[in-house]
Amino acid sequence: MKNLAGYNVxxxxxxVKDTIRLIEKSKEAIYDIAEGARNEYAILESELNxxxxxxxxxxxRSDELELALKxxxxxxxxxxxxxxxxxxxxxxxxxxxxxNIRVELAVNRERExxxxxxxxxxxxxLIESSRTVEKAExxxxxxxxxxxxxxxDLGSINIQLEDAEKRKYLAIxxxxxxxxxxxxxxxxxxxxxxQTLSSIVHKLEICERHIDTDLEKAREELKxxxxxxxxxxxxxxxxxxxxxxxxxxDLGLIPTLxxxxxxxxxxxxxxxxxxxxxxxxxxxxxxVTLTIFRIVQEALNNIRNHSNSKTAEVVIEFxxxxxxxxxxxxxxxxxxxxxxxxxxxxxxxxxxxSMKERIELLDGTLDIDSRVGKGTTIRVTIPYxxx
Numbered sequence: 281m282k283n284l285a286g287y288n289v290x291x292x293x294x295x296v297k298d299t300i301r302l303i304e305k306s307k308e309a310i311y312d313i314a315e316g317a318r319n320e321y322a323i324l325e326s327e328l329n330x331x332x333x334x335x336x337x338x339x340x341r342s343d344e345l346e347l348a349l350k351x352x353x354x355x356x357x358x359x360x361x362x363x364x365x366x367x368x369x370x371x372x373x374x375x376x377x378x379x380n381i382r383v384e385l386a387v388n389r390e391r392e393x394x395x396x397x398x399x400x401x402x403x404x405x406l407i408e409s410s411r412t413v414e415k416a417e418x419x420x421x422x423x424x425x426x427x428x429x430x431x432x433d434l435g436s437i438n439i440q441l442e443d444a445e446k447r448k449y450l451a452i453x454x455x456x457x458x459x460x461x462x463x464x465x466x467x468x469x470x471x472x473x474x475q476t477l478s479s480i481v482h483k484l485e486i487c488e489r490h491i492d493t494d495l496e497k498a499r500e501e502l503k504x505x506x507x508x509x510x511x512x513x514x515x516x517x518x519x520x521x522x523x524x525x526x527x528x529x530d531l532g533l534i535p536t537l538x539x540x541x542x543x544x545x546x547x548x549x550x551x552x553x554x555x556x557x558x559x560x561x562x563x564x565x566x567x568v569t570l571t572i573f574r575i576v577q578e579a580l581n582n583i584r585n586h587s588n589s590k591t592a593e594v595v596i597e598f599x600x601x602x603x604x605x606x607x608x609x610x611x612x613x614x615x616x617x618x619x620x621x622x623x624x625x626x627x628x629x630x631x632x633x634s635m636k637e638r639i640e641l642l643d644g645t646l647d648i649d650s651r652v653g654k655g656t657t658i659r660v661t662i663p664y665x666x667x
Contacts, residue, residue, distance in 0.1 A: 314416035321409040324402055331399045338392040339502060345385040346495050352378040389491070396484065403477070476512035480505060533569040534560060534596070537576060541594060548584045551591045558598035568664045571638045572596070572605055578635055579607040579658050587611025587656065601663055608657040613650045635660075 356378055359371050483505045491498045528536040534556065541552045563569050576594055583592050589611030597604040635658075636646045644662035 310416065310419050314413065314420055317409060317412040317416050321406065321413055324406045324409055328399065328402045328406060331395060331402060335392065335395055335399060338388060338395060342385065342388050342392060342491070343495070343499065345381055345388060346491075349378070349381045349385060352381050400481075476508055476515070480508060480512075483508070528569055528573055529566070533563060533572060536573060537594070537596075540573070540577070541580075544580055544584075548580075550580075550584060550589065552580065553591070553593045555593070555595045556598070557595060561598050563603070563664050565664050568603070568642060568662055571642060571662065572603065572660075574638065575605060575635050575658075575660055576607060583607075583609045583611065583656075587613070589655065601665070603662050603664055605660040605662075606657060608655065610655040613652050613654050613656050615650070615652060 352374070355374050359374050363371065483501050487498045487501045487505070531539075538554060541554050544550070545552050580592065580594075583589055587609045589609040592607070592609045595606040595608075597606075639646045639660055639662060642662050644660060647659040648656070649659070650656035
């Protein structure tokens with residue numbers, strides 16, 4: 281039987297097998313690239329931490345020298361007023377002490393300037409290394425996805441080909457979702473860490489201007505700068521965690537959700553009740569566990585951003601070969617008939633279409649029950665194989 285540009289099923293199966301072998305040869309190289317990028321990131325991060333400590337020490341030493349220079353200037357002024365009470369050697373020694381302090385202060389400031397330049401360069405390299413790690417992990421995920429598709433039952437490839445149009449549509453949606461995720465991450469980095477780094481540079485320039493004229497103001501600016509850097513670090517860690525919750529692979533679904541919900545409650549001031557029903561099972565399918573986590577994440581974000589509710593409930597029920605997730609709130613709700621959750625929904629739906637796509641790819645279902653003034657309940661059912 282001929283189909284798809286004259287190839288029969290047997291030929292297509294051989295093409296798929298050859299492709300799998302080629303991908304397997306390339307997979308190890310991609311893993312090596314990813315591991316190298318992670319190692320480089322760790323080294324750069326360690327160097328940056330050391331430079332940060334050195335910078336703090338230099339700033340502290342500059343503060344000490346500034347104070348010593350002020351005392352020395354007062355001493356010179358006193359000698360000048362009372363020169364008749366002191367001999368030439370005393371006055372000469374006082375000038376030498378003041379001059380030595382000025383020289384040491386100038387050297388210390390130059391070292392501080394150079395180390396800040398090195399630190400800024402390391403921060404830039406760290407960002408670039410982070411992007412490389414992200415790209416490598418993306419490639420690994422892509423390869424794994426391709427392997428999953430191509431390693432399936434090749435005897436059913438004819439049926440798969442007949443369903444090519446649907447797969448084409450899904451592929452387009454996946455590409456769009458990936459691009460949207462890139463735009464979201466870019467926006468978060470631009471509005472968060474990038475803006476903060478720009479502010480840090482500005483504050484450092486202010487410190488440089490005030491270090492000689494107003495030490496107290498410079499010290500206050502440095503305190504503000506430290507707070508800004510800490511806040512930026514929190515933003516960066518949040519962005520990294522949103523991209524890939526690594527704990528879900530180490531701890532499993534339930535502990536990761538407990539940790540995330542606890543953190544969400546603290547940050548959002550929304551009391552979230554998390555409940556497990558049934559016998560907790562170890563789900564081996566990472567696609568299922570990651571999808572459940574993402575749905576909870578998206579649903580809670582919707583509650584924080586749209587519901588005006590101060591309470592929420594997350595319930596996971598383990599059934600034989602099925603997992604049921606329910607996320608509900610008692611907020612302002614909405615008319616579910618006015619919210620589009622279909623393929624034409626590109627701007628609305630509070631991210632519901634992206635959740636619906638994830639669930640349908642796993643043969644699951646999504647039900648939304650919401651009424652104005654009565655709150656919202658999202659119910660998800662996903663099948664899984666315990667093996």
